[in-house]
Every structure is written in structure tokens, then in C-alpha cells.
Amino acid sequence: MNLSKSRYTLGIRCKKLLWLSCFKSEEAEDLGNDSVFENGNKVGDLARSLFGEYTLINYDDNYKNMLDETTKYLNNKPNIICEASFSYDGNFCSVDILKNDFDGVEIYEVKSSTELKNIYVDDVSYQTWVLNKLGMNVKKSYVVYVNNKYVKEGDFDINKYFVIKEVTDKIDLASVEKRITELKEIINSKREPNIDLSEGCKRPYDCPFFKYCTKDLVKPNVFDIGWHVKFTKKLDMYYKGIISYKDVLDNGGFNEKANEQMKYELYNLPPKINKDRINTFLSQLTYPLYFLDFESYQDSIPVIDGTKPYQQICFQYSLHYYEKEGGELHHKEYLSG
Ligand code: SF4
Numbered sequence: 001m002n003l004s005k006s007r008y009t010l011g012i013r014c015k016k017l018l019w020l021s022c023f024k025s026e027e028a029e030d031l032g033n034d035s036v037f038e039n040g041n042k043v044g045d046l047a048r049s050l051f052g053e054y055t056l057i058n059y060d061d062n063y064k065n066m067l068d069e070t071t072k073y074l075n076n077k078p079n080i081i082c083e084a085s086f087s088y089d090g091n092f093c094s095v096d097i098l099k100n101d102f103d104g105v106e107i108y109e110v111k112s113s114t115e116l117k118n119i120y121v122d123d124v125s126y127q128t129w130v131l132n133k134l135g136m137n138v139k140k141s142y143v144v145y146v147n148n149k150y151v152k153e154g155d156f157d158i159n160k161y162f163v164i165k166e167v168t169d170k171i172d173l174a175s176v177e178k179r180i181t182e183l184k185e186i187i188n189s190k191r192e193p194n195i196d197l198s199e200g201c202k203r204p205y206d207c208p209f210f211k212y213c214t215k216d217l218v219k220p221n222v223f224d225i226g227w228h229v230k231f232t233k234k235l236d237m238y239y240k241g242i243i244s245y246k247d248v249l250d251n252g253g254f255n256e257k258a259n260e261q262m263k264y265e266l267y268n269l270p271p272k273i274n275k276d277r278i279n280t281f282l283s284q285l286t287y288p289l290y291f292l293d294f295e296s297y298q299d300s301i302p303v304i305d306g307t308k309p310y311q312q313i314c315f316q317y318s319l320h321y322y323e324k325e326g327g328e329l330h331h332k333e334y335l336s337g
Helices: 005-013 015-023 034-051 063-074 118-133 173-187 231-239 245-250 256-266 275-283
Strands: 079-088 091-101 104-110 138-146 162-166 289-298 312-322 329-335
Touching (some): 005 118, 034 138, 104 118
Antiparallel strands (some): 079 091, 091 104, 312 329
């Protein structure tokens, strides 16, 4: 089986994640990342025009067609090629933006994120390694990501919208080569890697195989506790063999909310409703009383003047209100067109 840049970065995160993606992809949970992918595609498409005119190598299930197309355009120097595709010894990659000059090339990896993450450097390192092995002179490598300080005013300014960060100095080709050898062994083995849970299961992204990797743990277990306990603290308990709710509670538990959650689930207690607190809150309300509901959205690319990338923008509200006790219920609403 061959490696690609996405497989390489999966393997950097966790070797088991890479293996499961190749051989047991049906076990992956849908983590509801559709909007993330959609934003990624929009930002990627936009970035193509960052350096002016470009040639796009269209995606093809048959990678050979992409490689042949790329070879054709590589001779038209200087030019910009988007999704320029290369393969060396079973290692495939498509470069988001390739600046193809007479004395060498520059690689630009585009991300819809608003910060530079280490995993992006791994991604661009792999591409740099492939092109180097093919005898190309990679002059510089960059990660392009979204500037969350950019405020749209008038015409959209693509140069202010993107941050272009050179990462050439962060690339260690010897390490990349070593990792590629290790990862190839993983994807060419029939045996599922025996790898324990770690912080990498949640960082930099939630792993879609978490449910699969915890399927043999007693239920409910320390990972079923809600957000009131950090994942690293749950891992500490897990590594000590303190896994079931009962064991966690017997060993001092966590904070009050977490302990309460465990007791309620473990002993099937009735819902806890603090009527006194609710009554105290309600008794403090004074007229006029307003009941507001609203909807909002986020867009990676701002279209409204005065807004930034990923800003939460309200586009609809519904407001019911009483002006006085026993009075008439009024209603106002707004939906942006
Ligand atoms: S849940 Fe954790 S151990 Fe399992 S595949 Fe994902 S990252 Fe690896």
C-alpha cells in the first residue's frame, strides 16, 4: 500500500489511526465535521488565486493522470500549478500551490485554520521530501492560513486575508524519511498496531476511532464523564487502572459535578431539580419581561463589511415580551435577507 500526505499526517498523529483508516475505516465515527471540510474547500479554492494566474490539476481517481498532467505543465516555467502531483517510490502528494520557477520551486500548503499547527509543518515536510527525492530544488516551503484579525471593508483583500508563514527551517528531511519507513511498515502489515490511548486521541483533533479503541472498557467508564474533567486527567486515572465509575469514585473521584454525574448514572438516581434556586431566580425578574431566541452562523470567508473570518453573525431573532404583569404578549422578529 502506498503513502499519501493525508496518510502520512494520520500516521504522525497515531500509527493505529493510520492502520485503522486503511483497513477498518467502517469503524470510524462521523464526528460531524462537514462544515470544517466545507470551509477547508472554500479557503483552499480561494487561495489558488493568491499569486495570480494558475493552472489547476484536476483530481482523478487514477493518480497517474494527475502525475502526467503535472509533468506537462512543469515545463512551462515560470508558472503556478495548483494540486501539482508527484510520486516517489510509492509516496504520493498533491501540492496545494506550487510556484514553479527556473531555479526551483516553492511549496505552499493551504489550511483553513487561523493558526499554525505542528501537524501542518509535518504535512509540508512530507511534500518537500517527495519533491527533493525527485531531484527538484525546493527553495522554500510555506504554510498558508487564515488571518483572524482581517476585517473586510469594501473589496475583499486576499493578501490581508491570508497569512503566509515560511516553515523551511522547521523541516527535518532525515526525520521525515525515518517516519516514512516506519509508516510504510504499518500500512503493509495485516496486524493492527497495539497502541494505547494517549493525549493524541483528542489533540490536535478528536480521533474518529476513539469509540472503537475504548470498546472493550467497562461501561460506564472514566471517558464517559462529561466536559467538567479534562481528558488528560481522565487519562491519568485510566493509566492507573482506575476505569469504572465505581473505581473512580472509590479513589476520590474528580470535582463535585463529575462525582455527581457518576453517582446519578451509577445508582440510577432521579433527576436533581433545585426548586429553591429556580424560585429565587424567578422571583428576581421584573417587568418588562423579554423572551429572545436567535440564530447565527460562521463563515470562513467574510462577505459582510466590518466582519472577520469565522465571526459568529446573528441573522435572525424572535422576541416575545410582556410590558407588564397580566399584559398582552407582543412579538417582534427579523430575518436577514
Ligand atoms: S483513539 Fe487514540 S489510540 Fe485509537 S486510533 Fe485514535 S489516536 Fe490512536
